[in-house]
Amino acid sequence: MALPIPEQPEACRRENARRFIVSLLPATACTACLLTGQWGWALGIFWTTFFLIGYGSIVPRVRLFGPHVSQLPAEQAAQGQVWITVDDGPDPTTTPLLLDLLDRYQAKAGFFLIGAKAARHPELVREIAQRGHLIGNHSQTHPAGRFWSLRPARMWQEVAGCQQTLTQILGEKPRWFRPPVGHHNLFLAPPLRALGLTMAIWNCRGFDGVIKDPQLILRLIARSLKPGAIILVHDGPANCVEVLGGTLRLLATRGLQAALPPSLQPASPPPRLEPS
Template sequence: MPPSCRRASAVAFVLSLLPATGVIAALILGRPGMAAVIFGTTFTVIGIGAVVPRCRWFGPHVSRLPEGVRGVCLTIDDGPDPRTTPALLDILDAHQAKALFFLIGGKSLSHPELVREIERRGHAVGNHSQTHPAARFWSLRPWQLWREVAGCQESLRSILGGAPLWFRPPVGHHNFFLTPVLRALGLTMMIWNCRGFDGVSSDTRRILEVIGRGLAPGAIVLLHDATPVSAEVLRGTLELIRCQGLAVEPPPAPELKEA
């Protein structure tokens, strides 16, 4: 971890201790009510900031394309997977659509040929952490976040010769230690504003209904690789985009700021 990242993480860590200090001080002063308020407020802020993907309390991110863009951006998480990724690439080719694949570093090292094929077909590749610790990513400490994010960067660099510029946290969770890590690695965080929960559901009809309601000009659509319905959901999403008179935009440049 570079010194600048260590310093920023240290500042974030010290700030994270302030609420605990306030609770202890209130208890020492015999103000249990105040201690409860401080604790409850802190717990709420940390909880919302960590697990609500589009919350900006812990750092900046992109969750939609700029105003005036008439198309949508397709993003596909959790690959590569030899059981599903080839079919997704063929479907995208058939629709002449390009996507941004957020890949897991460990899986990429197991299937480097798929990573190279994604790039060869004109798609972009993003960082989705090295091991995808979905249940605990929000609680990782600075050095643990560094291992996850920098590890994925190095895995993808070893395969492609270059590292991604976009990062997406597992299940969209993040904390105040993540932003210094991303800055040190030159990464921009991308979330989404349209999804059908295809990572946890196999009801394709319901998934597409939810996606259809969220489609709009400028949408960043979240889809998943490596599920039993990945191909069907992608095919249906592309048809919804066509029926709504929208287009699939190429993955945006990392300098893009939230409109």
């Protein structure tokens, strides 16, 4: 039986209320300029705000609205380690195949799971954890096209809902969050703080969510692959097994090791991770 989503902590609610008020200031200033006939100022405020919100929300590695991690610590990079992250599972067809591939290469990965899918396949969630992989929060319903525009209440439902789902299945709370499509806005950071989550982005990807050709995907991954990289691949597409297999072979060729970030150890303090 699914547990109800917990209420937002008051501190989180107050912080997002302040952020919402701040978000209204450009519109207020723009309206005031229009009413007083200052069209140039109105256009300037509008386009500046439009650019900042769009850039800060849609470009994954921008930190305008809050902190995130997009590469492993320098100590792990020096050891030739990278972190493979697998988004959008679990999938009953492909997840077992991905797990077998990782076992074959003695590699560990982070699986960022969608809460609604995890609730349908809790046995797969437990299997991922039992095989020694990290499980992260990837929102409850993965509203890819709208996540960047979610308001505080819905943002809390997405993040806290997935956290509740995964905690109920695993018996422990995930510590990492990956926003759908890498999008984020000014209402995301307070829920992450309240739930003890660190946002993980990436700095190496092959666009396997949109590109179908595995060889092109692997060429794109190879182009940005380096020690300390956080690699993004997906669970579910028809080519996902071939893409992960090719990525693991590429790591072996370059002498790199697929490892996990230091926060895997539950007893350790929150890691001090290198900014990108």
